[in-house]
Amino acid sequence: MNSLKSQGFAPVVSDRKKDGSEWTVKEKIMLGLSPKEYMAVQLRNPFNWVLWAIYAIGLPILVGRFIFGLGWVTHSSYDYPWGLFLGWGLFVMVPLSASGFMMGTTVELFGRKDFKSIERLGLLNGLLGYLFAVVFLQVDLGQPWRLIYPMFVSLGPAAVLFLVAWHVATYLSCQVAELVPAFSEWMGFPKAKKFIKSIVLGLTIAGIILSTLHQGALGALFTYAPGKVHPLWFSSPFQWFHFFVSAVFAGLSMLIVVSTLTKWFMRWRCDENYLNNLSKLTLGLAKGASLALITYLVIKIIGIAHDNDWQYLATGWGGWFMFEMVVGVILPLIVFTMAVRNSNASLARFGAFLAVFGLALNRLNTALITFNWQLYQEIPHWREVVIVITVYATYIVVYRAVLARMPILYTWKETK
Amino acid sequence: MGGRKKTLVGMAALMLLTAPLVAQSWAGDGPGSVELGSLANHYSAVTFDHAMHTGVATSCAECHHHTTGASPTDPTCARCHEAGGKSRSVACRDCHSDKRFSAEDLAKIEETPKMYHKGKLGLKGAYHQKCLGCHTTMGGPTGCQDCHTRNDKGDAFFNSGKYAPAPTAKAGH
Amino acid sequence: MxxxxxxxxxxxxxxxxxxxxxxxxxxxxxxxxxxFGGYPDSMGVLVDLTKCVGCRTCEAACNKEQGLESPDKPFDDLSVFEEKREGGLPRRTTEKAYTVVQKYEVEGREHPLFRKVQCNHCNEPACLTSCFVNAYKKTPEGAVMYDPTVCVGCRTCMIACPFYIPAYSYSSAINPVVKKCIMCYDTRLKFGRPPACVEACPQEVMTFGKRKDLLKLAHQRIGQNPEAYVDHVYGETEVGGTAWMYLSDVPFDKIGYDTHLGDQPIISxxxxxxxxxxxxxxxxxxxxxxxxxxxxxxxxxxxxxxxx
Known part of the structure; x- marks a missing residue:
């Protein structure tokens, strides 16, 4: 598409074509291309070939999971009841999607209108991350058709997961509402946008509350297994706080990563306003992330001191912990600081990749790698890995499809 | 646990009560042999060679505690039963209930707060702990079927014999 | 209540x-x-590990009482004691076996020690407090019950159980559920009768009764025979106390018991x-x-x- 644009192709940016006639929905879905052109573009993209290869292998296995049961795709482990589906799909995806509430807070609450051009990307990153966390959950649940049981059929309100379920559900609707403006512009329903504008403050504050609690709750879930998670990754008084604060830098870093990817691969869809502001905003996000990182580092150390876990640092697990802290926390902190000081957005982008890696490693360490550290280590079944890749590929496909169409990376030009 | 099983337990208990009466042949101080049928559900009855065991044991008290009048071997028991304290009956089943943990037995313990031997073993436990305990130290037979032969129902219960699972090479992952 | x-x-x-x-x-x-300290008159089981001879009759009784799938090997096959699961660990409870006996060779002990494993029926169960659909219930009789009709299959209870007890029928695509010992509640405990394994045990390794009485009995046994037991009743205080409690002549940490669980229930x-x-x-x-x-x-x- 980038090359198409350099040849003079103009993507959809308003209700009307150049000649003044209205785009039909079908045309908008086709990105303003003719069906033939659209197919040609799809076939030309090498990334799509990768996706098709993933689906060719992954879709049958995903279908098989629902026909033959979890036992067919996982090790059916009683000792490791949670595998990659939740380890990656819930515990990594959700903090990386914290960008939604972060950007809502920055723009709508703190009045930092300068972040406006990246706010929608932050919101979308949040919405899709949560949506696919639910998809992953549905793959993992033994009886996914009972997903609504904790809401309406049999309630266990004193459980942490009950809070997660309710909050993710409410927050998902919150995020859908926050993105209604983008959708309404694209579809041409101005009324919906007006309505959301009138309640945006409420939505944003609800977003902060729900996010604080469920990001923390994901950490608190592990306080049910105090002896099973390695002490360096576990601290019952601080667990929720560790998860919450790391979600803050993770959400911001993920937003930098995603915006970098859009700059590289979807430049055709970005407007001048977005591209021109991106470096400055990247540094702004990096600044926020570095503040969260230093907070996280400090409370991690306090956590170790509070539980007196120092002796574990000298063990093999301690080495692994130090690796996570150095590569995933301290290094990005240094890189971000240097980037902000030298106004070097590329450096900040590198730091963001590190921080995202650090977050993912932390969550996988807590949920899978150091879990049952006194028993044995389980390597996920290959079918489990294939399914995770397939669902994550779908996440990318949906993400890309929305970005290519709705006014996320560009500003909609009102014509009425 | 249906009524069928209850009937069987009842039958077993009945056998236990009557069997020794008919099967006992007296020789000297005690019965020559005793038929033990408390596990008749899964095993054929055991013919206990009492005469042989009296020859092996140093004192009746080794098995009968204080009830035969002999001084108990365990000093803890001797504290109260030093003088022997011969009982009206020396049969195991007269003190060791064959309905241990039944509601009646539990209620009896509950209603007698001053009862000392609250944790007294049931009949089956008493037999096995006494027999196996001694057999282990003396080198007697200790396998289940060394003493009692399992019947067809027992085979089914243990999924053994003709009820054994087909040996399938289960490829778990 | x-x-x-x-x-x-x-x-x-x-x-x-x-x-x-x-x-x-x-x-x-x-x-x-x-x-929650537990129901005052709840029942329990005292397991005297020194008495267990590893005959596996309890496993057979459980299998029949609960109508579980037939085992892979006969219940009189003692080679299962040598089976190891991942990590060189002894076999554990599964969807086909709510109770298993493990064998421990203990240095300095003349005979191996056998340990029976099943749900300990905690006073304040971690599975119950972690469940977001309230599928678990602690009955006044002491059993921790599970309701498969509301279970969503998140398996948090398996994460939470400090004893690694609940298993899951992963093999079922349509109706996978948690599988664990329910202390024979619906067929026996409810009517005041002991669990099937207790009744089947030839050695009377297990004593069934009110939990508070069992505690007295346990300490009495230790007191009367101090050289035959370690001075600890496992389950008296662990994770807030459990209905199933254990006596042993070998320190509990040497025979696979987690002695670092603390006295607080997991919910704390x-x-x-x-x-x-x-x-x-x-x-x-x-x-x-x-x-x-x-x-x-x-x-x-x-x-x-x-x-x-």
């Missing part, structure tokens, strides 16, 4: 409540409630988080509305400046 009342109260409160408000009240109640580790929930719910809205007004005040002042 305390817990049941609290729970049913919460259910009622939730019926019409909005999501946030409902979670708020429930969390507050959850955080404020003290530990979660309470630190539960306590902040109502705070966030009440303080955050005011705090962030304040932030909003502050940041807008700047804009408003700027506008006024521009006008003047």
């Amino acid at each position: 305390k817990m049941l009342n609290r729970r049913s109260f919460l259910k009622g409160g939730l019926a019409g409540g909005a999501a946030i408000a409902a979670v708020g009240t429930s969390k507050q109640a959850g955080a404020a409630g003290q530990s 580790y979660v309470k630190e988080f539960l306590a902040i929930v109502p705070m966030v719910l009440t303080i955050w809205p005011a705090l962030f509305t304040g932030f909003y007004l502050l940041s807008n005040r700047k804009d408003a002042l700027k506008n006024e400046d521009n006008k003047s």
Whole structure:
């Protein structure tokens, strides 16, 4: 598409074509291309070939999971009841999607209108991350058709997961509402946008509350297994706080990563306003992330001191912990600081990749790698890995499809 | 646990009560042999060679505690039963209930707060702990079927014999 | 009864409540409630490991009583003791076996020690407190029951159980459920009868009775025969106390028991988080509305400046 644009192709940016006639929905879905052109573009993209290869292998296995049961795709482990589906799909995806509430807070609450051009990307990153966390959950649940049981059929309100379920559900609707403006512009329903504008403050504050609690709750879930998670990754008084604060830098870093990817691969869809502001905003996000990182580092150390876990640092697990802290926390902190000081957005982008890696490693360490550290280590079944890749590929496909169409990376030009 | 099983337990208990009466042949101080049928559900009855065991044991008290009048071997028991304290009956089943943990037995313990031997073993436990305990130290037979032969129902219960699972090479992952 | 009342109260409160408000009240109640010490007259089982000879009759009895799938090997096949699961660990409870006997060769002990494993039926069970559909119930008789009809299959209970007890029927695509010992509640305990394994045991390794009586008995046994036991009743205080308790002549950590579980029920580790929930719910809205007004005040002042 980038090359198409350099040849003079103009993507959809308003209700009307150049000649003044209205785009039909079908045309908008086709990105303003003719069906033939659209197919040609799809076939030309090498990334799509990768996706098709993933689906060719992954879709049958995903279908098989629902026909033959979890036992067919996982090790059916009683000792490791949670595998990659939740380890990656819930515990990594959700903090990386914290960008939604972060950007809502920055723009709508703190009045930092300068972040406006990246706010929608932050919101979308949040919405899709949560949506696919639910998809992953549905793959993992033994009886996914009972997903609504904790809401309406049999309630266990004193459980942490009950809070997660309710909050993710409410927050998902919150995020859908926050993105209604983008959708309404694209579809041409101005009324919906007006309505959301009138309640945006409420939505944003609800977003902060729900996010604080469920990001923390994901950490608190592990306080049910105090002896099973390695002490360096576990601290019952601080667990929720560790998860919450790391979600803050993770959400911001993920937003930098995603915006970098859009700059590289979807430049055709970005407007001048977005591209021109991106470096400055990247540094702004990096600044926020570095503040969260230093907070996280400090409370991690306090956590170790509070539980007196120092002796574990000298063990093999301690080495692994130090690796996570150095590569995933301290290094990005240094890189971000240097980037902000030298106004070097590329450096900040590198730091963001590190921080995202650090977050993912932390969550996988807590949920899978150091879990049952006194028993044995389980390597996920290959079918489990294939399914995770397939669902994550779908996440990318949906993400890309929305970005290519709705006014996320560009500003909609009102014509009425 | 249906009524069928209850009937069987009842039958077993009945056998236990009557069997020794008919099967006992007296020789000297005690019965020559005793038929033990408390596990008749899964095993054929055991013919206990009492005469042989009296020859092996140093004192009746080794098995009968204080009830035969002999001084108990365990000093803890001797504290109260030093003088022997011969009982009206020396049969195991007269003190060791064959309905241990039944509601009646539990209620009896509950209603007698001053009862000392609250944790007294049931009949089956008493037999096995006494027999196996001694057999282990003396080198007697200790396998289940060394003493009692399992019947067809027992085979089914243990999924053994003709009820054994087909040996399938289960490829778990 | 305390817990049941609290729970049913919460259910009622939730019926019409909005999501946030409902979670708020429930969390507050959850955080404020003290530990549940267990029902006063609940039943239990005292397992005297020194008496177990490893005949596996209890396993067979459990299999028949609970109508479980036939085993892979006959119940009189003692080679299962040498089987190892991942990590060189002894076999554990599975969807086909709610109880298993493990064998431990202990240095200095003449004979191997056999350990029976099944649900310990905690006074304040981690599985119960972690369940978000309330599928678990602690009955006044002491059993921890599981309701497969509401279970969603999140398997948090398996994460939470400090004893690694609940298994899951992963093989079923349509109706996978948690599989664990229910102390023969519906067929026996309810009617005042002991669990099948207790009744089947030839050695009377297990004593069935009121938990409080069993504790007395356990300490009496240790007191009367101090050289035959280690001076600890496992399950008396572990994770808030369990209905199944153990006596051993070998230190418990040498025979696979986790001796670092602490005396607090698992839920107590979660309470630190539960306590902040109502705070966030009440303080955050005011705090962030304040932030909003502050940041807008700047804009408003700027506008006024521009006008003047």
